[in-house]
Amino acid sequence: MEHALDIALTVNGVEVSRRVQARVHLVDFLRDELGLTGSHIGCEHGVCGACTVRVNGDIVRGCLMLAVQANGCKVETIEGLSDSGELAALQKRFHEKNALQCGFCTPGMLMAAQDLLLQNQKPTREQIREHISGNYCRCTGYQAIVDAIEETVHGKG
């Protein structure tokens, strides 16, 4: 029985090979092995959304997927999406609307918001709220976050 396995995956466009313990979840692997600390660890049981990353194009909870399950996958994190400029418009609006308070939930919020914008170019305020309902902001700054996403959609501000 194997407790550690060799995996190979692509992270933000870079090919990565490592030997990992089966028990290590994806976000610990990204943070501890690869130094990509933009994805945060909040609750570690799938409730808070701070660890949201993209795997093969779909957003997932980084704490509810094992690193070994990402073998052969294409993983994208907040660092990759930020560097590529994909999140530039959202980041600008988050800044303008003061939608970051302590900033802990922001990477996950941006990942979830961008996922919505890719599926629906003109989401309503209700749809925005629904799509980020799995991301907690402990500062409870939701109004500003929803405002920032809404203004990105409508190109206002």
Added chain:
Amino acid sequence: MKAPLFAYAKPRTLAEALELLATHGEGARILAGGQSLIPSLNLRLSAPELLVDITGIPGLNKVTSNGKSVTIGALVTHSRIEKSPDIRKHVPLLAEAAKHIAHAAIRNRGTLGGSLALADPAAEYPACAVALDGVFTISSLRGERQVKAADFFKGLFETDLQAGEVLTAAEFPSGGRSAFHELTRRHGDYAIIGLAAHESRFVFFGAGAIPVFAKNASKEKSLEKAKEALKRDLDPPADLYNSRATKLHLAGVLLERAWNTLSTSR
């Protein structure tokens, strides 16, 4: 917290997976989407010796429709159930229910088979499966068998699945009118109470240890009588926030909503 130490195997065929499950018995757990198993590992509520990841097995992620029924592989995710044209057209109850499960990031990985096999009393699919009169396919080294949804759910997180068995697919009849309603404090939370209705079958979830078929209410021809009958059908346990009486009242509210949906789509 972090998960305890466990071994991991990703078999390439169903036969290989069944072999591993038979060899390791109680020490092995099946890993599909992992959206319930991994939190329970992280919280150290579960400590298996081996995880058998079944996501590499071909054929378990298909949706097939033959006009009479739709067969959904165990590995089909909630997101796919929500979006699949075949499911939306022929088994809309499931597509509607999927929207209520957790959040987008979780729906992208959680699976139909995982939800049915776990049998959480507040989960959406078990109640839908009972309302739809679905049939599950279960495989083991002994062969394949079929079990009706109504006979599958046995108790709190307890099903007809035996050691060494894997739920591989679920089949649902096509067509018919249906309605799905669920009450939660916030979107994606566990249901306070929910209702899956198909034709004249009303099945509640979050109303007991397993999906509860409201057999008396389902026979009635008028809404008033059906709501009255519900008091004989349901005995919902109180939770931290809602008493038995509140849940019973809310069950009546959902019944009325479903009744109206079903009569307008008649």
